[in-house]
Amino acid sequence: MVSAERLADLFVEVADTLVDEFDLIDFLHNLADHAVSVSGASSAGLLLADQDSTLHFMAASTEGAKYLELFQLQHSEGPCLDCYRTQVPVITTDLSRESGRWPDFAPRAIEAGVRSVHAFPMRLRDRVIGALNVFGDEPMPLGPSDVKVVQAMADVATIAILQERAISSAEVLTEQLQGALNSRIVIEQAKGVISRDHSVSVDAAFAVLRAHARNTHVRLVDLALDVVNGRASVPRS
Amino acid sequence: MSAPYDDTDTDAAARYAKARAQIAGEESGGLDGVVGILHRLCRSLTANLDITGAAVILMSAGESDGVAAASDERSRALGELPFAMGEGPCHDAYIARRPVLTPDLREVPGGRWPGYASAALSSGVHAIFAFPLHVGAASFGVLDAYAERPGSLSIEQEAMALTFAQIATEILLDGDLTTPDGKLDPGLSTALDGRAEIHQAQGMVVVDLGIPPAQALARMRAYAFASGTPLIELARKIIDGLTLSDDDDLNLE
Numbered sequence: 001m002v003s004a005e006r007l008a009d010l011f012v013e014v015a016d017t018l019v020d021e022f023d024l025i026d027f028l029h030n031l032a033d034h035a036v037s038v039s040g041a042s043s044a045g046l047l048l049a050d051q052d053s054t055l056h057f058m059a060a061s062t063e064g065a066k067y068l069e070l071f072q073l074q075h076s077e078g079p080c081l082d083c084y085r086t087q088v089p090v091i092t093t094d095l096s097r098e099s100g101r102w103p104d105f106a107p108r109a110i111e112a113g114v115r116s117v118h119a120f121p122m123r124l125r126d127r128v129i130g131a132l133n134v135f136g137d138e139p140m141p142l143g144p145s146d147v148k149v150v151q152a153m154a155d156v157a158t159i160a161i162l163q164e165r166a167i168s169s170a171e172v173l174t175e176q177l178q179g180a181l182n183s184r185i186v187i188e189q190a191k192g193v194i195s196r197d198h199s200v201s202v203d204a205a206f207a208v209l210r211a212h213a214r215n216t217h218v219r220l221v222d223l224a225l226d227v228v229n230g231r232a233s234v235p236r237s
Numbered sequence: 238m239s240a241p242y243d244d245t246d247t248d249a250a251a252r253y254a255k256a257r258a259q260i261a262g263e264e265s266g267g268l269d270g271v272v273g274i275l276h277r278l279c280r281s282l283t284a285n286l287d288i289t290g291a292a293v294i295l296m297s298a299g300e301s302d303g304v305a306a307a308s309d310e311r312s313r314a315l316g317e318l319p320f321a322m323g324e325g326p327c328h329d330a331y332i333a334r335r336p337v338l339t340p341d342l343r344e345v346p347g348g349r350w351p352g353y354a355s356a357a358l359s360s361g362v363h364a365i366f367a368f369p370l371h372v373g374a375a376s377f378g379v380l381d382a383y384a385e386r387p388g389s390l391s392i393e394q395e396a397m398a399l400t401f402a403q404i405a406t407e408i409l410l411d412g413d414l415t416t417p418d419g420k421l422d423p424g425l426s427t428a429l430d431g432r433a434e435i436h437q438a439q440g441m442v443v444v445d446l447g448i449p450p451a452q453a454l455a456r457m458r459a460y461a462f463a464s465g466t467p468l469i470e471l472a473r474k475i476i477d478g479l480t481l482s483d484d485d486d487l488n489l490e
Contacts, residue, residue: 180421188436
């Protein structure tokens, strides 16, 4: 086990997504490395689910771990997948006894030198966004306090990931709302301006606006903005 | 999307689970998609806090963009009110990025939103609690809770309302807000479109009075408020040919 002080540092690092240039892949690679040092395992890998709950490989501390994660995905079988489905840690101290449970994965992992594997859900409340796997090259019992520490680290990382995703999707949402709204408003206003200027109905005003935008190869919303601000006028049809 | 609650806080987790379950159990009022879920959220919050109603107001650039969902028609009208008035607790909550709690509209600190307060009071509502919907630096709306009876929320009610605001934020962020071709969800689009006539009339007032659009809207709001005409009705009259004259707002019946 690591010292309490080192652990505290790790937690701060794992939680820190509010840096200027947050990079999710970098962050997840660091997480995999930290999971190795905290648990005393030989390697770690992690999968994250997309919006349709399809798992994707995201990061691993070694090429071997990456291969084992991809193998689980290809064969739809393994501790990471079970953990994601059941939402609880899957603790497997001795992989050689699990060929009944994972007939494809267990022999392949043993062949790659893995003897133990533990999987931790990345979860926040009732929501699981992926799973973190740690692989040991010898049968590796994980005590209850070790399980707690790795799980806590996975939880903190989950919060950080969700927070980062939330901030970026909130920005997208705000932009979408703002954009959708601005163009609608200005087009309606331009209809009003033309309607009064030309003494025509609002519908006729729109037809005039659209025809002029098309004829002059200007975006409708740009023309509308110029009309409303008095920078352009639209000829009578 | 979930913001970080302390998972060791079992009260918060229980409150969250309870709110989620109640929202899932509400009727969607025949509405699809994000708007349907937000409608259930408003109804569920209303039942939960034992209040009169609730509305989710979308906002951008300090202006109210439209009511995405409301528990009932009166709450929808109350949600539209800040736009008609150009002021209200949702503006303050959005800008200050914190809840704005007004237990009695007859005693608003600093006499803020006089037009809004009197209009809300005349619709029978005495207390309004506005909770911002935001993540990081991005803000996109406000959850308004309305109560006929004056009085503060209890600590537990306030915690519950904050949980609902959090869920409303998650719904907006997680929902499929855009169609595959990049257009906004039709329900949200309708919410944002509700004011076409007001904006058309605004363009007409720009021409009639030779003033910039922002001033034209301010003039319409003043006229509507002083004459007791809903803004949307005034807009329809303007479209039908009514001209606001320069001294309209000095010279009201």
